[in-house]
Amino acid sequence: MDNNEIINEIESDGTTRRNVFKMAAGVAIGATAAGMIASRANAGGGSGGPSDPPLANPLNSYPITPVRVYDSRWTSAVSGIPGAKLGRMTRNSSRVIDCSFSRSSAGVKIDPNTYAIPSWASAIYFNITVAECSQANYLCIAPGDQTSQPATSIINFNTGVTVANSSFVSLYTDPDTPVPPYQSVKIFCGEDVGSCHVILDIMGYAGNFSFVV
Numbered sequence: 187m188d189n190n191e192i193i194n195e196i197e198s199d200g201t202t203r204r205n206v207f208k209m210a211a212g213v214a215i216g217a218t219a220a221g222m223i224a225s226r227a228n229a230g231g232g233s234g235g236p237s238d239p240p241l242a243n244p245l246n247s248y249p250i251t252p253v254r255v256y257d258s259r260w261t262s263a264v265s266g267i268p269g270a271k272l273g274r275m276t277r278n279s280s281r282v283i284d285c286s287f288s289r290s291s292a293g294v295k296i297d298p299n300t301y302a303i304p305s306w307a308s309a310i311y312f313n314i315t316v317a318e319c320s321q322a323n324y325l326c327i328a329p330g331d332q333t334s335q336p337a338t339s340i341i342n343f344n345t346g347v348t349v350a351n352s353s354f355v356s357l358y359t360d361p362d363t364p365v366p367p368y369q370s371v372k373i374f375c376g377e378d379v380g381s382c383h384v385i386l387d388i389m390g391y392a393g394n395f396s397f398v399v
Contacts, residue, residue: 250388314327
């Protein structure tokens with residue numbers, strides 16, 4: 187059995203109905219220290235890492251040390267994220283989240299040339315957390331270009347709770363996109379009355395690797 191065993195049932199909208207992600211004990215986790223990747227085209231470096239996957243199996247998945255890519259409690263002044271994408275998520279709203287950069291606890295890009303995932307990654311394993319919830323509602327997640335809310339929620343919440351869930355989702359990876367966010371997801375807030383803050387951490391990624399000369 188491989189070190190990583192991943193079982194997915196992916197619905198037509200790019201979300202996941204069922205995901206099991208097992209990591210063998212003692213396996214080194216992360217492409218590099220802190221799970222960051224210095225080059226998107228040739229991520230990680232060295233033999234056996236993300237830049238050198240088994241060519242016999244072109245679809246590869248890699249766990250990484252969790253990296254934070256979004257927290258709605260950040261400020262625009264510090265993070266550089268537009269104010270419209272920060273603050274509490276309210277009913278019937280949606281946000282496109284750039285998943286490419288690793289950020290500090292305050293939201294600052296750790297290094298503008300350091301990426302959370304390589305350019306060939308087309309899906310992520312993630313942990314989503316809701317905090318400071320006002321009343322009952324739910325969130326859904328989908329690729330960044332999806333226009334309609336998925337039929338199933340990724341997390342449900344109620345007054346005053348902090349709760350998390352982990353799963354797998356495809357990224358928006360249109361190669362013709364001229365500007366960021368190239369690798370993005372969209373988070374939808376449901377039609378109930380509750381609002382919440384949202385935190386998104388990447389725990390791994392998957393994609394079809396190809397060499398870049």
